[in-house]
Amino acid sequence: MMTADIHPRSWSLMVKLPLTIGIIIGCVATVIGIAVVEQQQAQGRAALEERTLTVARAVAAAAPEAALRNDYWTLYKVLTTMTRRTATAGSAGAPVKTAMILDPDARTLASLEPVVNPIALPAVLEEETRAMAAATLEQRMATVRWLDDDDIVEGAVPVTLNDTTLAAVIVRLSAADLSAALWEATRTILALTVVLAIVGSVAAAMISRRMVRPLKALADGMDVIGRGGSHLIPESAVRDRDEIGRLVDRFNRMSAELAEARRKEQELAVNEKLVAIGRIAAGVAHEVNNPLAGMLNCLDTLRSRPDDPALVDRYLPVIEQGLHRIQGIVQGFLSELRDGGGLGGNGCGRNDPADLRDLLAAELRERPVTLDWNVEAAIAPVLGGVPPSSRPSPTCSRTPSPPCPTAAGSVFVPMHAGMRR
Amino acid sequence: MLTRRTVLASLSGAVASTMILWDGSAGASTAEPLRIGLTSVVVRENLGFFTEWAAYLEERLERPVTFVQRRSYSEIMDLLKSSDVHFAWICGYPYARHRDPEYLELLVVPLWNGAPLYQSYIITSADAPDLQTLADLRGGVFAYSDPDSNSGYLVPRDMLARAGLSPETLFRVSFFTWDHAETVQAVADGVANAGAVDSYVWEYVEATRPALAGRTRVLARSKHFGFPPLVARRGIGPDLTRRARNALLGMTDDAAGRMLLDRLALDGFSVQPDSLYDSIRTLAARWGRPA
Numbered sequence: 001m002m003t004a005d006i007h008p009r010s011w012s013l014m015v016k017l018p019l020t021i022g023i024i025i026g027c028v029a030t031v032i033g034i035a036v037v038e039q040q041q042a043q044g045r046a047a048l049e050e051r052t053l054t055v056a057r058a059v060a061a062a063a064p065e066a067a068l069r070n071d072y073w074t075l076y077k078v079l080t081t082m083t084r085r086t087a088t089a090g091s092a093g094a095p096v097k098t099a100m101i102l103d104p105d106a107r108t109l110a111s112l113e114p115v116v117n118p119i120a121l122p123a124v125l126e127e128e129t130r131a132m133a134a135a136t137l138e139q140r141m142a143t144v145r146w147l148d149d150d151d152i153v154e155g156a157v158p159v160t161l162n163d164t165t166l167a168a169v170i171v172r173l174s175a176a177d178l179s180a181a182l183w184e185a186t187r188t189i190l191a192l193t194v195v196l197a198i199v200g201s202v203a204a205a206m207i208s209r210r211m212v213r214p215l216k217a218l219a220d221g222m223d224v225i226g227r228g229g230s231h232l233i234p235e236s237a238v239r240d241r242d243e244i245g246r247l248v249d250r251f252n253r254m255s256a257e258l259a260e261a262r263r264k265e266q267e268l269a270v271n272e273k274l275v276a277i278g279r280i281a282a283g284v285a286h287e288v289n290n291p292l293a294g295m296l297n298c299l300d301t302l303r304s305r306p307d308d309p310a311l312v313d314r315y316l317p318v319i320e321q322g323l324h325r326i327q328g329i330v331q332g333f334l335s336e337l338r339d340g341g342g343l344g345g346n347g348c349g350r351n352d353p354a355d356l357r358d359l360l361a362a363e364l365r366e367r368p369v370t371l372d373w374n375v376e377a378a379i380a381p382v383l384g385g386v387p388p389s390s391r392p393s394p395t396c397s398r399t400p401s402p403p404c405p406t407a408a409g410s411v412f413v414p415m416h417a418g419m420r421r
Numbered sequence: 422m423l424t425r426r427t428v429l430a431s432l433s434g435a436v437a438s439t440m441i442l443w444d445g446s447a448g449a450s451t452a453e454p455l456r457i458g459l460t461s462v463v464v465r466e467n468l469g470f471f472t473e474w475a476a477y478l479e480e481r482l483e484r485p486v487t488f489v490q491r492r493s494y495s496e497i498m499d500l501l502k503s504s505d506v507h508f509a510w511i512c513g514y515p516y517a518r519h520r521d522p523e524y525l526e527l528l529v530v531p532l533w534n535g536a537p538l539y540q541s542y543i544i545t546s547a548d549a550p551d552l553q554t555l556a557d558l559r560g561g562v563f564a565y566s567d568p569d570s571n572s573g574y575l576v577p578r579d580m581l582a583r584a585g586l587s588p589e590t591l592f593r594v595s596f597f598t599w600d601h602a603e604t605v606q607a608v609a610d611g612v613a614n615a616g617a618v619d620s621y622v623w624e625y626v627e628a629t630r631p632a633l634a635g636r637t638r639v640l641a642r643s644k645h646f647g648f649p650p651l652v653a654r655r656g657i658g659p660d661l662t663r664r665a666r667n668a669l670l671g672m673t674d675d676a677a678g679r680m681l682l683d684r685l686a687l688d689g690f691s692v693q694p695d696s697l698y699d700s701i702r703t704l705a706a707r708w709g710r711p712a
Contacts, residue, residue: 072596073564073603076612115611119562120594 013215017208022201029196033189040185044178045153049144052155055096056142056171058082063101063169064161067109072119075101075110083112083171097152097172101159102133109167132156133168140165151175210239214248221255233259280333287329291322298322454485455665458497458509461566461573461600462649463685464625465490474681481668482661492599494569501525507657508665512649514571517698517705526662528651529669529690530697533621537693540620541572541643543580544608547636552615555584555641561614563588563595564607570619571701573601576643577617578708602626609636621648625686647697651690666692 008016059082066074083096100111102123111117117124125133132143136156144155152172159167217236224233233255236248298315305311455478459465475486489506491497494515500506502524516525530537545552552558566573578588588595596613598604601622607613620642627634651669653662672678673689682689 070596072562072594073598073607073612076607076610077603110612119596119612 013212014205014208017212018201018205021204022197025200026193026197029189029193033186033193036189037182037186041178041182044182045146045150045175048153048173048175048178049155052144052153052171052173053142053157055083055099055173056155056157056169059099059101059169059171060157060159060167063159064166067101067103067159067166068161070109072110076114076119079110079112079169095174095177097174099169099171102168102170104137104165104167106130106133129154129170133170136168137165146175151179211244214239214244218248218251221251225255225258228262284329284333287333288326291325291329295319295322452484454487455482455508455661456487456489456500456506458489458491458500458506458511460491460494460497460509460511460649461570461602462510462512462619462622464602464622464629465600466602467684470681470684477672477677477681478665478668481671482664494567498569501652501654504654504656506654507661508651508653510649510651512567512570512572513647513698513701514575514705514709515569516650516652517571517701518709524655525652526655527693527695528653528662528666530650530693531648531685532688532691533648533686535688536645537648537691537697538645539572539648540645541576541580542618542620542623542639543577543615543641544605544618544623544637545615545640546608546611547638549614552640555581555586558615559586559591560593562612563592564604564613564616565595565597566601566604566617566619567597567599570601570617571646571649571704572619572643573604573617575701575704575708576646579704580641580643582708605633605637609633615640619649621686628686644700646701647693650693650698 059079062078062082063075065071066078079099079101083099096112098112100113100117100123101109103109106123106125108114108117108119108121108123110119111123123130126147128145128147132145132154133156136143136158140158140160142155142157144153146153151174153175154170154172157169157171158165159169214236221233221236235252235255238245238248238252295318298319302311302315457475457478459471465471471488475488478486489497489500491500494512497506497509497511498515501509501511508528516527533539543555545558552561563577565577568574581588581591598607598616601619604613604616604618605623605626608616623634623637623639653665669690670692672682
């Protein structure tokens with residue numbers, strides 16, 4: 001269950017949408033930021049290389065005559081003055097790490113670090129720098145390279161006079177300022193990325209909230225409909241006329257139609273219930289009427305021949321049985337109603353054909369009717385399980401017509417001509 | 422009665438008077454500027470000071486005054502020789518050198534620490550405790566000030582020679598800074614292991630730029646020599662020379678002059694005999710180069 005809850009597929013759109021948009025904006029901003037930083041780094045490196053060569057060229061331009069005379073002090077002043085002036089000329093001045101002027105034998109003519117590289121002695125140089133200086137002197141062309149893990153850029157420019165190469169100027173500029181500027185740019189871009197991601201997420205949250213709210217209302221409405229409560233669905237507000245707005249509008253219409261249909265169904269059910277109650281009442285009246293008629297006949301017989309003890313002994317139990325039958329019928333109906341089954345039971349008793357025969361005999365008492373009581377085989381199964389609507393009803397009526405359906409063949413009551421009723 | 426002679430005499434007198442008045446009213450603004458050459462015997466970085474000093478002298482000499490700077494002593498000497506400057510503040514060695522014909526005249530000699538004398542200092546880096554004697558400079562780099570400087574070239578070579586050291590072979594390399602103050606700079610920056618400098622300049626730098634001078638220390642001091650003099654070019658006229666000398670000598674007599682002298686760290690100017698520079702002549706005869 002927990003796994004299902006934490007899975008992104010189960011997250012709300014109000015979470016997924018801002019998160020997705022925030023991530024997308026963050027990724028886009030990061031990619032753009034990286035590209036900008038890369039571009040800035042490339043431009044910064046190119047600018048620093050150009051600045052390095054500019055410083056070296058400035059020294060080389062002022063140094064030829066002093067180099068020709070081995071005027072060490074003038075060369076030193078040129079070196080200090082030019083490196084200080086050109087390195088700080090730009091707005092983004094790069095500090096000069098060191099600079100020196102070497103003669104063709106790689107001896108120091110001047111150095112910003114005279115203690116490290118004393119004049120007139122072979123310069124203390126890395127092999128790569130020495131090779132670069134030699135190449136510069138030989139090829140008379142400026143060269144530049146990066147060293148110390150791109151912390152320093154080194155440039156070499158020849159000092160020439162009348163097509164004669166007199167010396168080489170080597171200048172090293174620190175890239176610390178460039179690195180600091182790049183780091184500053186990176187931090188700025190990172191901050192912008194975070195801000196953009198947050199702003200994008202907030203905007204996406206607002207947009208998704210606006211989008212998801214009607215969808216959530218639709219989903220809730222569907223749940224209510226699923227639980228059968230379409231009449232409880234409040235109508236969702238339609239703000240926009242876009243796809244979601246149209247969907248909400250259609251849903252509102254559908255829910256209204258469902259509510260109307262449900263209302264009509266309920267009215268129909270009430271009507272059907274009333275009809276069923278009417279039928280039940282009619283059935284009860286019909287079922288009770290038969291034993292009542294038999295009992296009334298018994299009472300008439302007893303009233304006409306009160307002195308006949310045999311009749312009393314014979315009919316009192318019949319009357320009692322009729323009352324029990326009525327009681328049984330009423331209880332049967334109540335039970336059926338409680339069970340929701342409507343009418344049930346047998347109006348002529350459940351399973352006592354003898355009682356029915358007595359009632360019929362009392363009914364037929366002095367009438368020209370022959371009761372052919374041979375129903376054992378036929379009626380017993382019928383009384384046991386046939387639905388009331390199709391159950392044979394060996395009712396006895398005072399009408400000349402057969403009191404019971406003959407289709408079942410259970411009770412055969414031949415009617416003789418000359419009957420009074 | 423007016424005669425022709427009387428009228429002509431009156432007209433000529435009026436014209437002459439007008440010319441005299443016009444010349445007098447023109448004052449310093451129309452006369453030829455007095456050009457004073459400067460060398461590295463004095464710290465020349467404060468151009469504002471020399472503007473004030475020129476204004477002071479203009480007021481006393483009633484002529485425009487311009488200070489002319491050149492890199493080396495020899496350039497100023499050439500300007501003196503070619504009459505392009507009237508006066509110059511030069512080193513005692515160029516003054517003491519023999520010239521034929523002589524075109525310089527001793528004007529005044531500055532007084533420093535109460536005397537017209539100064540020394541040559543051999544200075545080295547304050548961060549080089551291993552350098553204790555001149556012999557310790559062997560194999561190092563030495564900075565001279567100027568090949569025509571007494572304290573910055575002649576005296577140190579004599580000091581080395583007296584110590585039994587050959588200035589030609591002692592150092593791995595030597596060079597000229599063409600300026601005493603820059604010699605201090607060269608030693609302080611480590612470009613040179615040692616250098617020779619005018620004691621007045623070193624003390625002046627120590628007073629005005631202690632951070633720079635503090636990176637150096639005096640390794641050896643020479644004996645005293647005549648202070649670098651101000652000289653006049655012969656031929657500018659005794660009156661101008663006298664007026665200039667008086668103006669310089671009189672700087673101690675007024676507040677403005679004393680203020681300027683204070684900024685120069687000098688006590689004043691004095692008139693000294695030419696023999697003050699005989700000791701330099703002796704050195705020049707031994708170690709100097711031909712004029």
